[in-house]
Each structure stands twice: as C-alpha cells, then as structure tokens.
Amino acid sequence: MxxxxxxxxxxxxxxxxxxxxxxxxxxxxxxxxxxxxxxxxxxxxxxxxxxxxxxxxxxxxxxxxxxxxxxxxxxxxxxxxxxxxxxxxxxxIAMIFQEPMVSLNPVFTIGHQLTEAIRLHTDRRGKAAKAHAVEMLRRVGIPRPEAVYGEYPHTLSGGMRQRAMIAMAVACExxxxxxxxxxxxxxxxxxxxxxxxxxxxxxxxxxxxxxxxxxxxxxxxxxxxxxxxxxxxxxxxxxxxxxxxxxxxxxxxxxxxxxxxxxxxxxxxxxxxxxxxxxxxxxxxxxxxxxxxxxxxxxxxxxxxxxxxxxxxxxxxxxxxxxxxxxxxxxxxx
Ligand SMILES: Nc1ncnc2c1ncn2[C@@H]1O[C@H](COP(=O)(O)OP(=O)(O)OP(=O)(O)O)[C@@H](O)[C@H]1O
Ligand SMILES: [Mg+2]
Missing domain, CATH: 3.40.50.300 (P-loop containing nucleotide triphosphate hydrolases)
Incomplete structure (x- = not known):
C-alpha cells in the first residue's frame, strides 16, 4: 500500500x-x-x-x-x-457540485433519494436505511430532520439543499x-x-x-x-x-x-x-x-x-x- x-x-x-x-x-x-x-x-x-x-x-x-x-x-x-x-x-468516490439541484432529483423527496443511495451503496435496508438517512440529515445540521426527510428539494433553501447534498455524499462514508x-x-x-x-x-x-x-x-x-x-x-x-x-x-x-x-x-x-x-x-x-x-x-x-x-x-x-x-x-x- x-x-x-x-x-x-x-x-x-x-x-x-x-x-x-x-x-x-x-x-x-x-x-x-x-x-x-x-x-x-x-x-x-x-x-x-x-x-x-x-x-x-x-x-x-x-x-x-x-x-x-x-x-x-x-x-x-x-x-x-x-x-x-x-x-x-x-x-x-462521492461528488458534490456547485448547484445541488443538478444532483438532487426534483420529483423525489430528500428522504427517498438519501435512502436509495444508502441502500445502493451500503448493506443497510428498510428501517435501518431510513434511520441512517435521518441521522445523516441531523448530522449535517438540518433542523427537523424527520420532517425534511419527507420534503422535496425545491422547498429547501440553497444552504439546506447543499447540506442535503453533503448528507447524501457522505452517507456511504x-x-x-x-x-x-x-x-x-x-x-x-x-x-x-x-x-x-x-x-x-x-x-x-x-x-x-x-x-x-x-x-x-x-x-x-x-x-x-x-x-x-x-x-x-x-x-x-x-x-x-x-x-x-x-x-x-x-x-x-x-x-x-x-x-x-x-x-x-x-x-x-x-x-x-x-x-x-x-x-x-x-x-x-x-x-x-x-x-x-x-x-x-x-x-x-x-x-x-x-x-x-x-x-x-x-x-x-x-x-x-x-x-x-x-x-x-x-x-x-x-
Ligand atoms: N465537453 C467538452 N468538450 C470540449 N471542451 C470542453 C468540454 N468541457 C470542458 N471543455 C473545455 O475545457 C476547458 C476547461 O474547462 P473547465 O470547466 O474544466 O474549467 P474550470 O477550471 O472548471 O472553470 P470554472 O472555474 O469556470 O468552473 C474549457 O476551455 C472548456 O471550454
Ligand atoms: Mg468548473
């Protein structure tokens, strides 16, 4: 190595x-x-x-x-x-772009996209995947992470969207x-x-x-x-x-x-x-x-x-x- x-x-x-x-x-x-x-x-x-x-x-x-x-x-x-x-x-390798709307899909909720990424790249499934998603939203400093989990990207401010992107990028370590x-x-x-x-x-x-x-x-x-x-x-x-x-x-x-x-x-x-x-x-x-x-x-x-x-x-x-x-x-x- x-x-x-x-x-x-x-x-x-x-x-x-x-x-x-x-x-x-x-x-x-x-x-x-x-x-x-x-x-x-x-x-x-x-x-x-x-x-x-x-x-x-x-x-x-x-x-x-x-x-x-x-x-x-x-x-x-x-x-x-x-x-x-x-x-x-x-x-x-995860990537974060300047404009999070490029990588966040507008037709799915934040939680759905985050959970998908977690399911795809880790062995967490079902409730464990969702719990990890909410925990990641909390860890990136998003207030009310359980509520934001169910929201669509366009309802968030630019800063909150970028936090959600970071949550997505680092969720799989x-x-x-x-x-x-x-x-x-x-x-x-x-x-x-x-x-x-x-x-x-x-x-x-x-x-x-x-x-x-x-x-x-x-x-x-x-x-x-x-x-x-x-x-x-x-x-x-x-x-x-x-x-x-x-x-x-x-x-x-x-x-x-x-x-x-x-x-x-x-x-x-x-x-x-x-x-x-x-x-x-x-x-x-x-x-x-x-x-x-x-x-x-x-x-x-x-x-x-x-x-x-x-x-x-x-x-x-x-x-x-x-x-x-x-x-x-x-x-x-x-
Ligand atoms: N798909 C492409 N086909 C041809 N040339 C390209 C393509 N993508 C980028 N380039 C060219 O490559 C060069 C470098 O572009 P790049 O986007 O990497 O610059 P940058 O340093 O990221 O600039 P900025 O700070 O504005 O984002 C530019 O001249 C650009 O026109
Ligand atoms: Mg550039």
Missing amino acids: SGYTLEVENLTVAFRTELGEVRPVEGLTFAVKPGETLCIVGESGSGKTVAALSLLRLLGKNGGIRAGSVRLNGEELTRKSETEMRSIRGRD PRLLIADEPTTALDVTVQAQILELMKRLAAGSGTSIVLITHDLGVVAEMADQVAVMYAGQIVETADVYSLFENPLHPYTRGLMRSLPAFGSEREGRLSAIPGAVPPLSRLPRGCRFHPRCPMAESICESEEPELQPAEVSRRVRCWAASGEIRRFAGRQGG
Whole structure:
C-alpha cells in the first residue's frame, strides 16, 4: 500500500471538438492521503472541473482519458469497466457540485433519494436505511430532520439543499469526496458553515477531499495541500503553509496579490492578473503563462517548463522560479 487514498499521475484528458482535439487537462500529477484535503485552485477555464470529472470517468461522449493513471487506494481506475465505475461512484468516490439541484432529483423527496443511495451503496435496508438517512440529515445540521426527510428539494433553501447534498455524499462514508465549488452559490456565512461541516465529516471518517475553488480564502481555510492550475496544467503544488508564505510561481504570486487584505470588503476573486486564460485551441508556445507573466524571459517563449521539484515536497513549473531556486541552492552550498 502506498499510504495514499488517491494518486493521480500524468493524467491527460482529450475532447474531440469541431476545431480538432483539445486537451483541457494535461500531465496532472498529485496525491492525497487519508483524511487530507487537497485544494485545486485556478481561474475560470483552467480545467478544474474537467479534472474532477475525469477522476470519476464522467467525461461524456466526446471526451476521454488520453494518458496517465488514477489510483484509488492503489487500484487503477482508468482500466475499470463502466459497470465497475458505476459502483465506485457514490460508494468509494462521492461528488458534490456547485448547484445541488443538478444532483438532487426534483420529483423525489430528500428522504427517498438519501435512502436509495444508502441502500445502493451500503448493506443497510428498510428501517435501518431510513434511520441512517435521518441521522445523516441531523448530522449535517438540518433542523427537523424527520420532517425534511419527507420534503422535496425545491422547498429547501440553497444552504439546506447543499447540506442535503453533503448528507447524501457522505452517507456511504466514501474514501474520497470531490467537491467542485460546493459553496460558491451560497452567502458567506452559510459558506463557512458548509465548509466547516465538510472538514468535520472528513476528519471523522478519514475521507480524503479534493476541493475545487476559485477562492484563496477557502484554500487557506480548508487545504492541507494545494495544486494551482493554469491552462490545463498544474503550475505549482505545495502544502498550504509554504504556498501562502512563499508562492514560487509568478501565477500563484498574482493570485495572492488578488487576495483582499483581511477584514476588507472585497471578495477574494481571482481577477487581479491582467489578461485571461488562453483558449485551448490557441495555447501559446513555450510556457503557457508567459504572455501574462511579469518575469518572462526569452526561454519562456520557446520552451515549455516541466513541473520541477523545488524545496522539500513542492513543485513548480517555471523557468525563472526553478532558476532562482538553483541559484539560491548554489549560494547555500558554496
Ligand atoms: N465537453 C467538452 N468538450 C470540449 N471542451 C470542453 C468540454 N468541457 C470542458 N471543455 C473545455 O475545457 C476547458 C476547461 O474547462 P473547465 O470547466 O474544466 O474549467 P474550470 O477550471 O472548471 O472553470 P470554472 O472555474 O469556470 O468552473 C474549457 O476551455 C472548456 O471550454
Ligand atoms: Mg468548473
């Protein structure tokens, strides 16, 4: 056993489009330990959702995993049959989306959907399944859980629906919970409560979390490890303390500058870096970030940097940053 819940190695996703093949995710590598939270952060269009969906092999007809490996507790998922994947989804890996109405069926009561999931993925049946469903609703902080059990999704507030979604996701004690912007649609107070809830549930059951967000405030609150994505690639990975204390990649530094000072009113949106993520059909040569990079040198325009080890247990994809690290290490040595 590797000691990791999830190990992703060199994962590349391709979609067929009218403009030819595009690769919204390329060469993704990261790993998550039991009970740990990895946050994937990056601007809109950087490939976060596609990355999440590819872990579950939910890429639709025109998409697929082109290369790489996804292992859950050491088991390779990229070679599983669709039938095997269906039983893994929900039981071993659960997913929470930004908008719970996508995953909650409007024509069934909350209790019905929750009990179905429990029956499908655990050996609880009948009264035991119902009791567990009510207990889960109570545990996610839904008041009057017995009454809510019989209610339809549309009668609940956004925050309560997201709690019901979390109840559904964690009811089967998955080994991995993937949450794609789970709180973006909610107001700040509710957002904090939901994140706190996810953290507590994961800590209690050893569930690993992959949490996708735009928001560095959420990263600071939730992450053990962070992967920063830009234009389909990871540009930097680090533990959360190192990342905030000393961001190495110019893109990560840009994101940090877009963070509001503590106590200010402005939202922590990633909008301060001039320019935009390039379209997949027109990725620049060399480093994908170089047209927006304040540190770009001539090599950055022609050659693509690899994700290089930098310091202990960190990696960065940047010519300038890895050059700086080498120069620093050279000074230390001599
Ligand atoms: N089914 C598809 N076919 C072709 N291209 C796709 C498909 N799904 C996503 N893409 C493209 O992949 C890229 C990454 O999209 P993705 O939704 O993963 O970004 P994201 O980082 O989740 O953005 P956001 O923060 O806005 O949610 C985008 O350029 C998108 O247009
Ligand atoms: Mg997305």
